[in-house]
Amino acid sequence: MKDIFDFFSKKNDCQLIIVNDDKQAQVASDIVSYYGYEAFVLADFRANFGDDLLSFSEEIQSITKELNGFYNYKKQKKILISPIRTISYAMPKQKCFDTFTINFADTINIEEFKSKLYNWGYYFVDIVTSQSEVSFRGDIVDICPLGSDIGYRISLFDDEVESIRKFDIEDQKSFKEEIESFDISPAFLALDETTFEELNDEVQQVESDAFVKDIHSLGFWYLNDLGEYLPTVMNSYITYEALDELDEVYVFEEKRIAKEKFLQTPIVPKSKDYKEVDVANINDFLTFHEDKQITIISSSEAKIKGFDLDLTNSKINYIIKPYIINVVSNDEVIISLNKEIKKRRKKRVKLVLDELQEGDFVVHEKHGIGKYNGIEPVTVMGAKRDFVIVLYAGDDKLLIPVENLDLIDRYVADGSSYAVVDKLGKGSFAKLKQKVKDRLFAIANDIIKIAAARELVNGIKINTDKQLLIDFQKSAGFEYTKDQVRSITEIFEDLSSGKVMDRLLSGDVGFGKTEVAMNAILAILLDGYQAIFVCPTTLLATQHYQGMAKRFKEYGITMAKLDGKSTTKEKNHIKKGLESGEIQFVVGTHSLLDVKTKDLALVVIDEEHKFGVKQKEKLKALREDVHIFSMSATPIPRTLNLALSKLKGMSSLLTPPHERLGVRTYVKEYSEKLIKEIILREKRRGGQLFYVHNNIASIEAKRSDIEQIVPNIKVEVIHSKIKPADAEKIIDAFENKQFDILLATSIVESGLHLPNANSIIIDGADRFGIADLHQLRGRVGRSDKEGFCYYIVEDKKTITSDAIKRLIALESNSYLGSGTALAHQDLEIRGGGNIIGEAQSGHIKQIGYGLYLKMLEDALATLSGEIKEQNKSVDIKLAISAFISSDYIVEDRVRLELYRRLSKATTKEEVYAIEEEMEDRFGKPDIPTKQFLELILIKIFAINKNIKQISSYEMNITFIKNDDTKDNIKSPSKDDDDIIATTLKYLRK
Structure with missing residues (x-):
């Protein structure tokens, strides 16, 4: 910092400063800004020539944005700042950057506009959820220009811009005020048609293992005449730190500027004054x-x-x-006085598209498991309506009116379950539901009884208001996230309340649950009580023990570890120490289930979903007023969370630690050359790898393949058929760096913290669910080293287009699809099953998680004395054409999502809000769509009036109530609008 500061304080001038990395770039940016320059900072681009750039899309977008800003900045004092790795490659020339403006009342030629955006590198999508995306929907155009956090919605009247409004890309709602104009800059480069075609043709010819060859994935490497090496054409200076990095930069030399050129660049002199x-x-x-x-x-x-x-x-x-x-x-x-600002993380899109695919299993509340077969228009009595088609056993079809779409749910059981479709009209599903309901009442009853009994006991009151606890938090070596701070506050409130704590903390892998737990443990120990920490495996116990021993060192705490590896002598010593009070804190496995203690005040259960109900009850029985704190890496579904929060305290960690880097993700087609390169690259940086091969039968053959591809590499195998003790030895050896590759089934999905393993290869990635891929990716990048994840497919020609979409969405780490949001949904659905503790997999498999959780919530609510509204439905047989037309909304999945949301609406206000949103996003609804919205209003009013059926014939409309009484009224004509108006008038009375 002092060198750069001194350099500019002496009125030196230049166009380009070359620094070591993005941290130093930020320092340089602050200094040149202080001296009145406009700073443009290039991202630290650590790709090697020929890499598939989809997984570097964030850096490429940032470089494009900054260069565009630099070249289009018209004032004199401007400086480009770049990390050395980035500037060692050719950068696009000034002619590749341009900007154009869209003004109110402009005339737009849609085809030319589309062509320009395509040539400028924009992605064409259904719904715009991130930068560089555009969506055309009739006379509405949504676009989020590069570098913008908000989108712009253009409303056209024929070919004229009728209005421009900003919109929130998270929930798609636009702001009320109209604006006069906005600028669009290139998402990649401002290329004309000919140049774009030439570049694209070249990229297609390239030999590359990129999954999709296009300008986005490889274009940057083949700029040719469009690119130049900036240190050779700009007045530039380099820092000493950047020169020190040169050998590191030139490990892979291909296509970088000659190393000598950097050695010839003037150096920022060392400061003698500052x-x-x-x-x-x-x-x-x-x-x-x-x-x-x-x-x-x-x-x-x-x-x-x-x-x-x-x-x-x-x-x-x-x-x-x-x-x-x-x-x-x-x-x-x-x-x-300022502190370093943390890098902003991408927000998750609130709007998750319903990615129900044809052929997916669904559960109907009354008829059971069937196969979703799409939406079809059906004409009944001369009127057209949309129906959801569900296939059942024996080729039976169930047609569900789309306004009743809320009666079906995606079928999700555990990953290995394959659903069996039910038979329509057999009544067997109703019997099965009753059986599950009885079982659930028993479980819910147990949960409530335990909670009520603990409620009556006075808890051990802990003093949490101590300076030592504040000092402990400061000594963590990192800044706590907001969620961690909130969770610790909630725990401290519980511990000091005089009531018995029973709190569950859920949070993704590596989000800092253990740090939160350590605060609770220390509070207990400082008050002179004992605590125990229970985890499911010896390996985890060892990891936690080592970490906590380091953090608690200065507090003079006597602590021990008790697990399967402890000798009989050690076990006896520890158990005696706990009983006498000599040992204050023990970390261990199931061995802790039956220990005796002197002053136990806290039991922490890690990965609580891995313990059964009986085991957890045993821990609670160690002392009737003991505080219980459980942790789980599986998110809890929101609704179940609410139902259980009356019985348990709930906290959650939703934000990752600041220092955590994203995992670089690639999708590749299998080749031996590729596997060799991945393994050697990780070895070169001193790391180890996970190799996931999810087939026990062929896993040994896979081991031989790897050993042939990379001789002298050490590989060990682990899967569910290996004895637990042997598996722990293997993982122990892996942690101690005794071998290079852990070849495993998806058994490695949770629980392990192995900071030196930072590359993961997942074989047959197209056969995994998106949630599993997301979880497996979380195994790497858990230290300050960047993680690499490779999704490998056997042959990209044979996998479905949906699998390709899913993998590419994960690769670009973006929300192009609803990849991570969907993974989250899946995990949430699974998380609910774990809470109950018992592996209720039989029942869950028969009716699916969704319905199972709904029924558990109902059981809990009933037993807690809450009155829960029964879901009522109404059978509407009106001879009117009512559907969201495909002319109005082209994309089936967007229509399906709106059908789903409207079918779940229970008040007219919800319907009007969705209608307003539709008008905003897609323009004014056409007649069938408008009539469908009115049909939903009819459904809501009818349910509130206890009407179970509405039908019409010619001009006659019949209403049948739940008590079977009937009302008949006449419409002025049999036209759709008259029938709707008459029906609504009757229902609004």
């Missing part, structure tokens, strides 16, 4: 340097006041900016 400072007490520091020229930088005036500094002091120069600069010289001091 020193960097880290100020602990700012007021003391300023008193010490009061004879110097003082500058204080702060992002706000409030922050200055917070440090008790006087804004009116004329001796101090205050600058309100976000810069972080801390330097001192013989005659000057510059101090920043």
